[in-house]
Structure formats: structure tokens, C-alpha cells
Amino acid sequence: MAQMTLIQAITQAMDEELARDPRVFITGEDVGKRGGVFRATMGLIEKYGPERVVDSPLAELSIVAIGIGAALADLRPICEIQFADFIHPAFNQIANEAARFYYRSNGQWRVPMVIRSPYGGGISGALYHSQSVEAFFAHVPGLKVVIPSTPYDAKGLLKSAVRDPNPVLFFEPKKGYRAIKGDVPEEEYIVPIGPARIAREGEDISVFAYGMMAYYAEIAAEQVAQEGISAEVVDLRTLAPVDRDAIRNSVMKTGKALVVYEDNLTLGYGAEIAAIIADECFEYMDGPVKRLAGPDVPGVPFSHPMQDFFMPNPNKIADAIRDLVAY
Amino acid sequence: MAQMTLIQAITQAMDEELARDPRVFITGEDVGKRGGVFRATMGLIEKYGPERVVDSPLAELSIVAIGIGAALADLRPICEIQFADFIHPAFNQIANEAARFYYRSNGQWRVPMVIRSPYGGGISGALYHSQSVEAFFAHVPGLKVVIPSTPYDAKGLLKSAVRDPNPVLFFEPKKGYRAIKGDVPEEEYIVPIGPARIAREGEDISVFAYGMMAYYAEIAAEQVAQEGISAEVVDLRTLAPVDRDAIRNSVMKTGKALVVYEDNLTLGYGAEIAAIIADECFEYMDGPVKRLAGPDVPGVPFSHPMQDFFMPNPNKIADAIRDLVAY
Amino acid sequence: MPELTAERPSATLSEEALLEMYWYMLLSRRTDERAWVMHRQGKIPFHISAIGHEATQVAAAYAINRGVDYVHPYYRDLTLVMAIGVTPFDFMMSLYGKKGELSSGARQMPSHFGAKHLNIISGSSPVATQVPQAAGLAFAIKYRLSQGLQSPDDTSQPRLALTCLGEGSTSQGEWHEGMNWAGVHNLPFICLVQNNFYAISVPLEGQMAVSSVADRAAAYGVHGISVDGTDVLAVYDAMKEAADRAYSGEGATLVEARCYRMTPHSSDDDDRTYRSREEVEEWKKKDPLVLFQKRLLKEGVLTKKLIEEYEAKAKAEVDDAQQRAEAAPWPKPEEALGDVFAPLEEA
Amino acid sequence: MPELTAERPSATLSEEALLEMYWYMLLSRRTDERAWVMHRQGKIPFHISAIGHEATQVAAAYAINRGVDYVHPYYRDLTLVMAIGVTPFDFMMSLYGKKGELSSGARQMPSHFGAKHLNIISGSSPVATQVPQAAGLAFAIKYRLSQGLQSPDDTSQPRLALTCLGEGSTSQGEWHEGMNWAGVHNLPFICLVQNNFYAISVPLEGQMAVSSVADRAAAYGVHGISVDGTDVLAVYDAMKEAADRAYSGEGATLVEARCYRMTPHSSDDDDRTYRSREEVEEWKKKDPLVLFQKRLLKEGVLTKKLIEEYEAKAKAEVDDAQQRAEAAPWPKPEEALGDVFAPLEEA
Ligand SMILES: Cc1ncc(C[n+]2csc(CCOP(=O)(O)OP(=O)(O)O)c2C)c(N)n1
Numbered sequence A, B: 001m002a003q004m005t006l007i008q009a010i011t012q013a014m015d016e017e018l019a020r021d022p023r024v025f026i027t028g029e030d031v032g033k034r035g036g037v038f039r040a041t042m043g044l045i046e047k048y049g050p051e052r053v054v055d056s057p058l059a060e061l062s063i064v065a066i067g068i069g070a071a072l073a074d075l076r077p078i079c080e081i082q083f084a085d086f087i088h089p090a091f092n093q094i095a096n097e098a099a100r101f102y103y104r105s106n107g108q109w110r111v112p113m114v115i116r117s118p119y120g121g122g123i124s125g126a127l128y129h130s131q132s133v134e135a136f137f138a139h140v141p142g143l144k145v146v147i148p149s150t151p152y153d154a155k156g157l158l159k160s161a162v163r164d165p166n167p168v169l170f171f172e173p174k175k176g177y178r179a180i181k182g183d184v185p186e187e188e189y190i191v192p193i194g195p196a197r198i199a200r201e202g203e204d205i206s207v208f209a210y211g212m213m214a215y216y217a218e219i220a221a222e223q224v225a226q227e228g229i230s231a232e233v234v235d236l237r238t239l240a241p242v243d244r245d246a247i248r249n250s251v252m253k254t255g256k257a258l259v260v261y262e263d264n265l266t267l268g269y270g271a272e273i274a275a276i277i278a279d280e281c282f283e284y285m286d287g288p289v290k291r292l293a294g295p296d297v298p299g300v301p302f303s304h305p306m307q308d309f310f311m312p313n314p315n316k317i318a319d320a321i322r323d324l325v326a327y
Numbered sequence C, D: 001m002p003e004l005t006a007e008r009p010s011a012t013l014s015e016e017a018l019l020e021m022y023w024y025m026l027l028s029r030r031t032d033e034r035a036w037v038m039h040r041q042g043k044i045p046f047h048i049s050a051i052g053h054e055a056t057q058v059a060a061a062y063a064i065n066r067g068v069d070y071v072h073p074y075y076r077d078l079t080l081v082m083a084i085g086v087t088p089f090d091f092m093m094s095l096y097g098k099k100g101e102l103s104s105g106a107r108q109m110p111s112h113f114g115a116k117h118l119n120i121i122s123g124s125s126p127v128a129t130q131v132p133q134a135a136g137l138a139f140a141i142k143y144r145l146s147q148g149l150q151s152p153d154d155t156s157q158p159r160l161a162l163t164c165l166g167e168g169s170t171s172q173g174e175w176h177e178g179m180n181w182a183g184v185h186n187l188p189f190i191c192l193v194q195n196n197f198y199a200i201s202v203p204l205e206g207q208m209a210v211s212s213v214a215d216r217a218a219a220y221g222v223h224g225i226s227v228d229g230t231d232v233l234a235v236y237d238a239m240k241e242a243a244d245r246a247y248s249g250e251g252a253t254l255v256e257a258r259c260y261r262m263t264p265h266s267s268d269d270d271d272r273t274y275r276s277r278e279e280v281e282e283w284k285k286k287d288p289l290v291l292f293q294k295r296l297l298k299e300g301v302l303t304k305k306l307i308e309e310y311e312a313k314a315k316a317e318v319d320d321a322q323q324r325a326e327a328a329p330w331p332k333p334e335e336a337l338g339d340v341f342a343p344l345e346e347a
């Protein structure tokens, strides 16, 4: 086992997949010599050459569309969008195109591609370098949406994504790139897309989260454990298609549900989790389904006091757990 | 009072606003001589000239961006997107730009514009002429999202939208353009953006819907009334910002909630309504919050049997009401 | 191929090929006309037409390696896809939306072509999305060559990607980005713009401030050609030049073929609201099917007798296609639920 | 203005104007350099620099009706906005993110300029989005003129819209659509592309297969000019021509100004990974501030003494700005919640 950061695990996953399958290539802005603005592709152009690690023009829709075309032609593109905030120009290509090829062609044409992008706030990135965009894509049938919160999962899920015959959006909590560390086995492994991960078992309340918020939820669960509160933390990992069983099983056990996400509250991903629980777990509930999320304002503000106000964090999560357990 | 169709009410609203305010203009594909592919702008170019009813190039992002620029310069653009399915190329301009100008400029720059677009299925339009896209935009703070279901509301809300200092997305249920008729007063009136409309009062169950589904819900409520079921139909009308009081008040009265929408189930707009109820009405609920929506497939299929399978309709709504009332 | 520089590529077309091209134009025309009739009879909800574009499309098909090279068409490409192998029956099935219809299993509207076995990519409705995707297909060809996954003279593999769209659709950012990628990477790519001077009701000058789409090639460092799209052989020459450039690694070409949409935009449209009958009549004199027929007659390739035989054969084929499609079963309602995700085994 | 055709527009610039332009270049440079120091000291999280672009930007500001004409800048436009009226203090406030900061109330990152009273439109980060918006501003001007809402020689109203971006950002579909609209509607619009040959690490040839961005003007039927962006007067001539075209209803202009980004892309970047030190050193010989200083010295407009005075004044102003910004209060946390919607009264 090697101890490594989240971003190192991501680089390693790409490195291994490039080595495994000659059809795998990377494209995106500054992925070549620069190794990506976060250094996720560092060293890869030196190893695999500029034909396989391809600096794109500054144009997201074509980064995705080139990926789609290449995937139709049976290559295995990994497309990097430099920040999730800049994925919107490619929205048409992702939502109208990549997502619908398999269905619209009656299963003739498929789009095995990965779109990687760093997301999330808390890094002084303000409105346009902090966005969470998973809810837009989790709403589009035909797309898989994955967000890891540990190096182990990041590597294993990214490898699964590269091998998946469908378009997979792989969002990486950039605040955790270097902050989150963990063990990663030396030997080859994958983590399947689909199942959630019970990050911590508990009896009193279920906390559903993903990405940076899953990491924070574990810290919060540890905090409240000192006070005798037993919180179960469910790291959803795959947001689409979602693991309904994991949600049901946890809530049926605890009777309380808190959903945490850093995106804006309204229609953020947690709305669906709350709606699933409200429908499928009604008879098991000992309290309302609570959501802790970013406020409904058009972006994470730059200045620290406002940014901190916006962002959920371990203390806010611990408070929400206490409140709901006390309900 | 004049009896008119939904689309006639929409045309009339634009006609009156063009007459009222010289800053109001219309742009979009085929809005000029052709009067729009659905004829919503019919007769307006003849009346107001090609400077105020402007055929755009075939390019949605610039239709919206031109509108944004003109709005920044204190004009009042009404931008037509020919089908909601084609709004995605403009996603960046709407979600990253129009929505955030006021906030990002600390209230200096505002974007008083309307984006009108026909949406929804059931008209043999298949994957790309049937989409419901409201959930994407209702998730973005800074945007108002309005969907009328009656000619009265269509006219009154569209006039409010034109006069609103913020970007308003105005989605029109195209299947109802000519199918839905109703009374519209001769005299000037507006319907404020914000409050929901109790389309029908009832005691046993609350049905939340909008657009074509609100129209269908009223029919379904009438059906089940014969069987002694008293269903309250809440036509949400304004999806963002949503009328939480109307939701709470209705559910507190009936104890049962059914949310109907024709978009895909997962993370469709109804997910937020269900999540609000699960949070704020827990103690009043006599059953799970149920959602009736389109299945999670990448589009409404073309062929009739499959299209009918996809679409909610009055019978399916009536069945869902019966099931939930019997819970 | 230095031999070709002296004479026009079209001069090398065999009589057999010329007759085939004529046949596909005719078959497409008669199929298309029948669809209008079916629509007027209320049998089908929608039709969008290739009438007036046949010369351009058949020439494009014959200039490439049909059924092997990647083709990412648009909704007006009936003649193109028929010349590649889509049959009147396939098309009739899509008009009705019958079970198992070739392109989409009746999930999509008609004219959203797609056929894996012919390397015709499945199309969507939002215009111009296919352009950067087709650049991606061309990128894949170049990639496979560079990585030794494909050999340059293996004609059983796609060696270029062809995509089509209307002149109005070049206003989209999608087009710009696709063209730009094709230029930057010098891709084996052909963008065929079928300039029929209208985008539904909006005339050319409402789309662009230049008079030829081919002028735009210069912005991308790609080769641009403008050609009379009603003239089969002229389009063939242009497309052949483009294809040869692609095959020999010289890069991308933008071809503008100028023609006319002889019908309303679609069965939902009424073109009398925005263009004069005189204009339409004027263009009818340039009906590409009539022009090509005359030319082949003059050159003795076609005969009156052959024309009649072809007409009879086309009618029989279209009749048969319509009857079989009409009799075919509808999809099951639950077929709406399939094919959301490809199974992992397909990876 | 036929008088101008004989001589270069820049020849008509007064000494006073030339000195002002020099002053703004200097003030911007010193402010910018200070920001780098502050970043190294860990006082601020981020800085993005205009160093190397000053000549282009100051000339652009002086060619238009500063503070009246619409300007929709990009993140590298520090000199441009300073020449229009943004102060070092305003900028320092944004670097720290202090309460009430001019452009965004400290909601946005620094260099996301915006000032309503100067008709500087609030900028965002996604590149090129400003281009079609600026076309919309220009459209509004033309609309107001056509509707009699504005008179053509009312210089208290905006009479053109200027937007800026880098050469890499012209790869975006947003750019294409904005340029196209400007061409089709013949708008009073200037797109100033500051071509510094890199988009972060990606060189020009990774963005486009043409060697000058101005070549792309032909695709839109707009006028294109390419100019040495390190030469104040050359850029002024080009921009003045563009502005005169806009004012007189002749339409849109695409101006490419070729210059060099003398720093890494931003404080997050390390340009040693992708460009040689030799290249950077070579370009430093074309430092626009030094070049303009030399020229003004030669022409006797500047003197050694004046240079020293200006330097002292700039230092004092930057010192003062930094101190005041450092001492200014932080926003309240709850200020995160304001300004989601404009109140109805504002309609
Ligand atoms: C993104 C998008 N916007 C709008 C439409 C509606 N629409 C379909 S075809 C068409 C006109 C296309 O004109 P052109 O590109 O010239 O092709 P033509 O139909 O003339 O062959 C329009 C506006 C669409 N399909 N996609």
C-alpha cells in the first residue's frame, strides 16, 4: 500500500489506463507540457507523447465533441475540462449528444468517454472557479456521474470510468486534491461504478454526502461521536445511476436523514436524495429529511468571510447532525 | 372577456408590451416574416418593423447573449428559442452570465430580459422536440422560471416577465398552445411572478404541477371527484423562486402530496418540491410524497406507443391520486 | 495522383457509376415525393425533404468510400444515405415509426439517419452538433494511423469523415469549433455545406455577411471550394478533390454546394410566407434530377427506355416499401425503456 | 473626417494626451508589480497581470470615448480600465476582497472588472462570453439610433461597444457567434484581440491554423487589422480607425494587437514548464513601457525629470492604495446573500 493524495491517485489511474489500452488518450486545455493547471496529467505527455496527451484549443464544446467523435470511432478519450465552471459551453454536446447516442441509435452507437473536471469551492475561486455542477448532469439519463472522496476510490472509479462503454462525468473535489490522502494498493484494482460506500457505520442518523462533503461528514461524525451520537456516513460516490438500496437500507436503520452538498440548495443533487427518501422510506422516518447545502446565491463569493459563510464545513455538519438527532 | 388559446394570449402579451415600451424588442429564429414556427410572433413584424422583430442567425447562444448585452444597455429583449431542446447551446450564457450579472457586479448591472421557449412532449417531436428543461434553470440562482398553464396566466405572467428587472425564463407548454383555451380580460392586467395558483381546492390530497401537467391534473381531479375524492390542484406557475407557502399550506391541509411533471423523474423539478415537503411538512404527512413523471430515459420516443408510455396524462394522474389517497 | 490533374475527376466516372448515381437521385426523389403524399393523407406526422439537394448528395456519396468512410449527415441527407445503402423501406419505417426501424428503433423522428453497418453516425436535431463530432471521427483516424492501429492504405477502414449541414447552421459556435479543430490538426475531414439560401425562413444575408460559405475556410487554414450544387459532376469534382486531400494527409476541406430547397422547410412549414413563387419557379429550372437526366441523355448514357424502366422500378420499390412499412408492427410501449446505458460487456 | 486620411490619427494626439497615456501605463505597471509582491508575501491569494499589454490597452482606451462608450473587458485589462477610471485603490481592494470593493463588492476574484459609472461591464471568468454580449451592447446602440431613442452625435451616450480577449479565446464558439452577429448587423463594435501567442501554456499554433487572428475577419464580413501591440501609436491608429468606423455607421472591426505576456499566466502558473527563458528575454526588449518612454523622450515630450516625478507619484499612489486597502474592513459574512434578484422597483 502506498499513501498518496487524491490527485496522485487520479494521475496514476490515467497513467495505468494509457499503458493498458492504446485507444486511451487525453485531451483538454494545458494537459500537455503544462501537465494540467492542477497537475493531474503531469508527466504523461513525456511518457505517452503529444499524440496521446493532446493540448486542445481553448474551446470546451469541441473538447467534448472531439471526445464523442473519437469514442464513436472506438477510441477511449479522457477529456479534461479545466474547471467545472467551464463545462457549460459543452452542455449541448454532453446533454443533447453524448447522453443520447446509445438510446437514439437503438443501441448501435455508443460513446465510451470520460469527462474529468475539478469542482467545488473553498479555494478563493469565487463564482467561476468554485462551482458544483453535478446536479445538471445527474438529471440527464444516459450519463453516469461519479465523484470520489478518497484516493482509493478516485483511482478505482476512474479506471472503471475509462473502461465503461458509456459517457462518464468524473468530478474531482479540487479542495481535496492535496488535502485528502489515503492508502492505495500497489496491485491493479477497480472500484465499480454504482454502489455507494458506507464510510462510517452508525445507528442514530444517516448522513448522505459525496466528494469534499463526504470527507467533511466523516470528520463531523467523529466530532459528534464524542458526544455519544452515532452517525452513519454514506458516501454516494456514484451519483447517477444512484444506489437506492444503500439509501433505503441506511435510513431504514437510523430513521433520520441529513443530506449534505456544497452546491446551491434548490434542485441541487441532494433534492433527489431527499425525494427518494420521502417516497420510499416514509414509514421509517423519525424526523424530517434535512438538507445542508450552499445558499441559493449565484456563486461562492471570493472574499473569505463570505466564502466561509457559503461553504458547508465539518462544524456546520456536526451542528445539523445534533439538531436532527435531537428532533 | 375574450376566449382565446394559450398562444394567442402569448402573442397578445408581446404585442401590448411592444406597444407600451419602445425598449422592448424580439429576436430569435424565424420570428420575423415567418411569425415564428409556432406563430407566436405572427403579425408583429408587420406592426413593429424588422428593427424590433429581428430574425436572428441560427445560433442560440448569441440570441441570448445579444439579449444580455441589450438588457445591460437598458433595452428589454424578448428572446425566443425555437424549441426548449435547442436552449442547451446557450446554457453558458444563461447559467454563467445572465443569472449572475446582478450578484457579480454587486447590483450594478442587471439583465432585464425574457427568454421564451416552447417545451414538452406528446406532439411526436421525439428526443429533440419534446424536452422539458425547467429543472436545469430552476437550479440556477438569479434566474426566474415561469411556466403558465392558462391563457390568462400566460398573458399576465409574460407581461410581468417583460417588466421584471431580472432574467426570466418563460417556458410554454407547446402541446397546449392551441389545445388550452380560456378567458382573457380586455383590460390591461398582469399576473405577478411568484405566487402559485390554487387551480382547484380540495381536502384529500395535494397535486402539484405546472404547464401541461397542471392542465391534466385538473382533468384528473375532475375524474376522481366523481368517485368522491377531493383533490387540490396547485399550479405552481412560478418555478423559481418557488412559492413555499402555497406548498406548505396545501400539504398541511391534505396530508398527502403528489408531484406531477413530464420531465425525467430523477432531479426533475418535482424533486425539489418533494424535498421541500419532506423537510417542512414532516409532521403533517399521512403518506409518502409521490412523484409521477417521465421515466429516466434519454428523451421522449417518436413512435406513438412509446411516446404514450413515456408521457403522464390525466388517466395516469388519476390513478396516482387514487393510489395515494388509498394509502 | 498526377494523372488526374489534367482531366476532371468526374471524367473518370464509368457509365455504370453515372447510371447508379442517376438511379439513387431518382429513387430518393420518388421516395421523398411519396412521403409528402403520405403526410397529406395524414398517415405520417412529419416529413423533411431532400428535393433539390440530390445532385450534391449523390456526388458526395460517390466521391468517398461509401459505407466505409465515416458519414455524419444531417436531416436533409436522404439521397446521401440512400446512395450509401439506406433503403426506401428503411425510410418508410421511420416515417411511420415502426418497430425495429433502422436508425433508432423508431425512437427518433424520421430523417435522423444512422446505420452502424454503413458507418453512418446517428444524427440528432440540434444543428451543427455533428460538425465537431465529425472532426473527432477524423481525429480518431489520424490517431489510429499515428499509433499504428490502422494502416494508411487499408481501404476497409474509414479514411475520412464527412459531415453535412445547411448554410444557416454555420452560424453556430459548434461549427466554428469543429472547423477550427480540423484546421489545427490537419484532419482527414470534409465539411459539406449545402447552401440552399434559406434556414427555414431566414435568407443567407440574415446568417452571414459574406456571400459564400467557402470564404470562411480561410479563417481555419483549411481548403475552401464553392460549387454549383445542382450539377452532379461539378460537385463530384469538388468532393473528389476534398477526399483525395483527406486520404493523402493534406487535411480538411470546406465544400459549399449551392442549391435550392424546392419544398417548404418541412411538412410543418409554409414557405409562401417568406419567399416568392417566382423565385421558386426560377430555381425549378435548375432541378438537379432533370439537369442530370438531360446530360446523361445527351451523352447517350441514358435512353428514354432506360428512364422509363428506372421510373417503373423506382415506383415498384417505393410502393413495396410503403406497403411493407404500413403493415409492419408498432413498437411495444415498453421499448421506450431500453438502451439507456450500454452494458459493461460492450466496453 | 477627410483631414485625417493624410496623416496618422496618432499624430493628432496632444502632448498632454501622450503624457496621460504614459502615466496610465506606468501606474498600471507599478500597481501590477506590487500585486506580484503582495502575492509572494502571502497577502493575497491571486493575481493576473497586464504586464506587456499596456501599450495596446492604453491606446484602446484613448481611441474611444472613455467612460462613455461601452467597454466589456477581460481579466488582463488592468491598464485599459485604469485609463478609463479604475484606481489602484479600487484594484487593491479587489486583491484583498475588501468590503464594498468596486467591481463586485468582493464577490468576484480580482481582475473581474466592472464599473457602472464608467460603462465598464462586469466581467466573468469563462472566456469569450463577453464577445456576443458586447455585440448586444452595440446592437442596442444601433437600435436606439434607429428608434430615435438616441441621437447620433450625442457624445454623452455610448456610440460603440469595445470588447477584448486573448487570441486563444477566439477558439470559442462564443467568439464566432458574436463576430457573426456584428457582421450581419453591421454593428458599432470593436473586438480587440490581444494576441500574446499563448493561452496559458498553449501556443498560437495550437489554437488556430492561421498566423494572424485578423485573417478571420474575412469570415464575418468585418474589417480586420493586425498591429504591433507593443507600439502605443500603432495601436492607437488602428483603434481610432475602428472607432471612426463604428461612429460613422461603417460597422464592426476586428483588431489584432500582437504583444507578449511578460509574466506567467497568473500567480498560479509557472511558465518555465512551457516556454524558454530565451524567448521571454527576447520579448523583454520590446517592453511597451520602455519603448514608449524612449519614444517620448526622443520626441521631447518626456524628460528624465518628469520620469522621476511620475515614478515617485506612482509609487506614492500605489503605496497609499495598498495601505488603505489593507486597512479597510472585510465584508460581513451575510453579504454573501445579497443581490440575487434586482427589486421590481428597479425595472
Ligand atoms: C440548435 C438548433 N436550433 C434550431 C433548430 C430548428 N431548425 C431546424 S432546421 C433549421 C434551419 C436550418 O437551416 P440550414 O442550416 O440552412 O439548413 P437547411 O434546412 O436549409 O438545409 C432550424 C432553425 C435546430 N434544429 N437546432
Ligand SMILES: Cc1ncc(C[n+]2csc(CCOP(=O)(O)OP(=O)(O)O)c2C)c(N)n1
Residues within 6 Å of the ligand: A029, A058, A060, A082, A086, A089, D076, D125, D126, D127, D165, D166, D167, D168, D169, D170, D194, D196, D198, D199, D200, D261, D265
Ligand atoms: C471557458 C473557459 N475555459 C477555460 C478557462 C481557463 N483559462 C483562463 S485564461 C485561459 C487562457 C486564455 O488565453 P488567451 O485567450 O490567449 O488570453 P491570455 O490569457 O493569453 O491573455 C484559460 C484556458 C476559462 N477562463 N474559461
Ligand SMILES: [Mg+2]
Residues within 6 Å of the ligand: C166, C167, C168, C194, C195, C196, C197, C198, C199, C200
Ligand atoms: Mg439552408
Ligand SMILES: [Mg+2]
Residues within 6 Å of the ligand: D166, D167, D168, D194, D195, D196, D197, D198, D199, D200
Ligand atoms: Mg493569449
